[in-house]
Amino acid sequence: MLKGIPKIISPDLIKILMEMGHGDEIVLADGNFPAASCAANLVRCDGHNVPDILDAILKFFPLDTYTEQPVSLMKVVGENSEPPIWREFSHVIKKYDSHFNSFEMIDRFDFYERAKKAYAIVATGESALYANIILKKGVVIDK
Amino acid sequence: MLKGIPKIISPDLIKILMEMGHGDEIVLADGNFPAASCAANLVRCDGHNVPDILDAILKFFPLDTYTEQPVSLMKVVGENSEPPIWREFSHVIKKYDSHFNSFEMIDRFDFYERAKKAYAIVATGESALYANIILKKGVVIDK
Amino acid sequence: MLKGIPKIISPDLIKILMEMGHGDEIVLADGNFPAASCAANLVRCDGHNVPDILDAILKFFPLDTYTEQPVSLMKVVGENSEPPIWREFSHVIKKYDSHFNSFEMIDRFDFYERAKKAYAIVATGESALYANIILKKGVVIDK
Amino acid sequence: MLKGIPKIISPDLIKILMEMGHGDEIVLADGNFPAASCAANLVRCDGHNVPDILDAILKFFPLDTYTEQPVSLMKVVGENSEPPIWREFSHVIKKYDSHFNSFEMIDRFDFYERAKKAYAIVATGESALYANIILKKGVVIDK
Amino acid sequence: MLKGIPKIISPDLIKILMEMGHGDEIVLADGNFPAASCAANLVRCDGHNVPDILDAILKFFPLDTYTEQPVSLMKVVGENSEPPIWREFSHVIKKYDSHFNSFEMIDRFDFYERAKKAYAIVATGESALYANIILKKGVVIDK
Amino acid sequence: MLKGIPKIISPDLIKILMEMGHGDEIVLADGNFPAASCAANLVRCDGHNVPDILDAILKFFPLDTYTEQPVSLMKVVGENSEPPIWREFSHVIKKYDSHFNSFEMIDRFDFYERAKKAYAIVATGESALYANIILKKGVVIDK
Amino acid sequence: MLKGIPKIISPDLIKILMEMGHGDEIVLADGNFPAASCAANLVRCDGHNVPDILDAILKFFPLDTYTEQPVSLMKVVGENSEPPIWREFSHVIKKYDSHFNSFEMIDRFDFYERAKKAYAIVATGESALYANIILKKGVVIDK
């Protein structure tokens, strides 16, 4: 543990986040996502929920401003109602990025392909369905 | 994830627990314990509390009945008051082992030596102090 | 060994089962299947029969409900009679999944290709012929 | 699988047995033995009983004739009755070695030390207690 | 060394043979074959002849009965005379398989491609030319 | 790079710092220190000065409050004058720890032994002499 | 550290530079470049600027004279103004190669593809944007 770094972030996760550059993507996968079979780099966060990890990551991780929709979700097949966890995601993201607008929606099979090309997948214990989320990293700017 | 296995238990942790035999020890270490420098086998559970992990482990893990005190704690130096988390530990253990009686108390430096000889150390994010605990595995009996 | 986990399940096998996600597949291969040459991840269970392992796995492993036939067999070429072990398979599966209906039948060469894409292959010592079986993992749901 | 080699013997086990030389020892450990923490080379045979493995091994493995007692057991502390599985061991060994006479009895802690120096430990799922056995390899003679 | 296993078979070779399943192929390569550059799994048997290794392997290794010609040779380019070592091969194979009939003949470049897809190549010191041979594994049947 | 983490800290360095626990030590070594031959874990920061790295680390890294002198230096042999860089060290440490008082001074050979037992050594390009410094990690406290 | 080799050059970097041959390319990447996800060989120089590293490298590294433009930059999309750091690059290169004339300009996506084929990528902490640069190695000539 270190001062100022949330306890939910493991040493491996912070290392992975630092290694990523502009345009690299990371997937926060729910507990039923086939993370081990898709991941180029796998970080396990068993037992944690996606919103908690999302909140901890966004403290350090800028979203890409070169694209309209730097955050992506998996489209629900054959349903109109929105999974309630998406509103939580939206709420967390707006804490860090007041300009956040809308999610990119990806078909299930395109989502798997995107996940395989992502720099890393974080395997959580999230039990909500359709709770997978992809973040595209932006540019870190000196202040 | 699997049916009947708590989500807080990672694939590596269940594997480690199964590999252990009668008399092998596992340390559940709080977030300030020097786990990485002491561990023969290290399992990371960042962001979780020790009582939650203890509860999940004891569902599968028999305590040693060949010894009086199969659970050990680190003695608090120069204090009379008992850390409140110890009562939680006691409560969790009694759920699984009605005969549980008392903890073995180990001096700080003996505790470090025991930890180095343990089969594995689980590094948690527990923020309570003196929240480290050693479990000695018992015999699994056919029913 | 752990309480409540069948002794036939090795530490590596439980770890593999936990790492799998929704839609990932595992092959239980008979003793003559070319398991080592096909497997992305190989788990050896020499000397055991497939029905025993199937029974132990299904205690923890949900079958996919998003597909009609989450369990697949290799089609017998040029024969009408069904291998007797298939009835055993059916019997075991129904113990855990009362809705189970019928197997997907796969041609020999498609079966090999499916096996190569599976997350893992379990190499058993099953001596019955045509005793290979593929399981597609379903969603683990909180209760 | 191969013709003439019992299915219970895994590829790793036969390799280990062949690599051993005169005087090297192998431990067949019951399911509660701390095999993973003691083994220089670990071979897993989860779910199998020790007598079945013993029988398969002795088909290929000569016992040492340079010592009076090439087979060793762990002494039961504070009991007079002999664990029933020892008679099974004796029966199996006599099938292969008509001169077999008596076991060497080793104190618990000496047994652990011997196990750590053995060339390999076979981790079985044997549920009988005191079912651990050490075999010392003899000389293979041309016929 | 073990009782009943020919001394020419190394621990690695027996392990490779056991790992193979129905339809997997193994190449016994003469001393001039580009074994190291073609092999998925390489087993060195320097200084030995192919017929001796063939004889030792067939003691354990069933040839495939699902195909007409489970044994393949490399076609000699532009010659009519048959290399004398082929008769030796034939003689050895018939010791173990009275139904053996004829070899499959493969063009040089197809042979190299087959070798690259084989489960293993055994690099011998055979000095006879055109002494390479591919064996396809059959089914091991309980007796 | 991440928001709020100084650019001088590499992904490996932040990972190492997070893995350390209470009482673990890290050495910031000048460019002439035999870092590679002493380090259990080596982190290279070629071309950087020790005070810059010290400043970046202390933003996250609590010094041990259980000991009087959690920061140690190598005693200069046969000299009275204090290396000027020590004042810089003192200045940086006081920015983060207003209670900082004095350094522990260690003889050259004891310093090497301490460095070998440290969790990690950071190899810098610092050209000042006697610029090696050991930090003992304290407890991270929830706020 | 060694005499005559700038301190900013790490042991790994000098090794990589020596291993490269005529026509091999190396990328000096700014702090936001996706270096870890693109690099065949990754050298970290966190916290350093590209011009400093460029200057140190060109002391040893000949630029290719078989091509008109052995140094390449990433084209700025939709802008006319030249990033000021390019003039610095030009200045440093001319110190070592008086014939240096102009940069090759590469479109963003072609640049990523070139980076993936480069022998190595050096990940710096450069905060200027569009500060990535590719160097093609020339022939080292005996003097």
Place this chain on the structure above:
Amino acid sequence: MLKGIPKIISPDLIKILMEMGHGDEIVLADGNFPAASCAANLVRCDGHNVPDILDAILKFFPLDTYTEQPVSLMKVVGENSEPPIWREFSHVIKKYDSHFNSFEMIDRFDFYERAKKAYAIVATGESALYANIILKKGVVIDK
């Protein structure tokens, strides 16, 4: 070092040469060749000249007699004069192979592709230009 093996041949080089079979190729690369980025197996012989290594290798290494030109060079682009080192190569080869006639000439880019498919590349310190040479191994014949 061994009796009868030239000192210029390293343990790794002799091993590589022995592993090669009929038709495998080895590249002796000059000091500016991109050896590390092209080699499947890389053997370093820094500081040595190609003719010295060629001479040492040909003592053991038969050239292929199944092809007209078992030795290949890289064609010089746009020049008529032959690099003087080629005469040296010719002289050395004729010491071992009196039938040697002429070199196969390969275009630069075909040469790179051939080098990538070769079994090994030997990286020398040869400073002559166009001093790269490919040897195709022949059959070793019993005498």
Place this chain on the structure above:
Amino acid sequence: MLKGIPKIISPDLIKILMEMGHGDEIVLADGNFPAASCAANLVRCDGHNVPDILDAILKFFPLDTYTEQPVSLMKVVGENSEPPIWREFSHVIKKYDSHFNSFEMIDRFDFYERAKKAYAIVATGESALYANIILKKGVVIDK
């Protein structure tokens, strides 16, 4: 295979022999020697006899002339007759070293300790008993 190197010598064996220096020892172990459990570096020569390997090795390997007895054997316990293979050893050694005089005789347990300190052990299939031999390498002299 290479010209002038006996086929019985594997690529690994020649590499090991070349790596050895003055005073390093190599053990040629018979088929019952516990080679795998004693060897720092293990070279397998299954199926071969010790005299054949000895003959091949001594073609390249100088015996130490700084010691009276550079070749050692294991003393036979409680017997007067000399194992017949020792005469073969003597015969082979004298082919290469006309000054060879007598063997150093080592007690069984000292022999095991020497074997553990040797640079390598060659595991043969020699079936003669007491056929283990240790060779101490001498100095290779330029001619």
Place this chain on the structure above:
Amino acid sequence: MLKGIPKIISPDLIKILMEMGHGDEIVLADGNFPAASCAANLVRCDGHNVPDILDAILKFFPLDTYTEQPVSLMKVVGENSEPPIWREFSHVIKKYDSHFNSFEMIDRFDFYERAKKAYAIVATGESALYANIILKKGVVIDK
């Protein structure tokens, strides 16, 4: 190869030299030294002489000025005459260090122990006897 770095220095050697710090030692070993069995880090320079490598190394490598004799040789047993190569060593060292005075002389067995503790051993092909030399690294000073 790089500008200004002698071709005899391999990428691995320069890396090793840079990693060394004040007081670390490197052994330049002649062709008969047991380098592979003694070295913590081994760098092969087969076919080269020690004086050539010494000359190339000292261009970059400062000798320790904190000790009287930073260069050590192996004492010749029972001889008065000095090996002629020592004068060469002396000559080369004085090129770089005008204050060089005399060698430290070490008994054969102490020399072996020192070599085992050195940071690295360079295995050359030097055929002169008693041509082994140990260099102790000094401090690199900014200019």
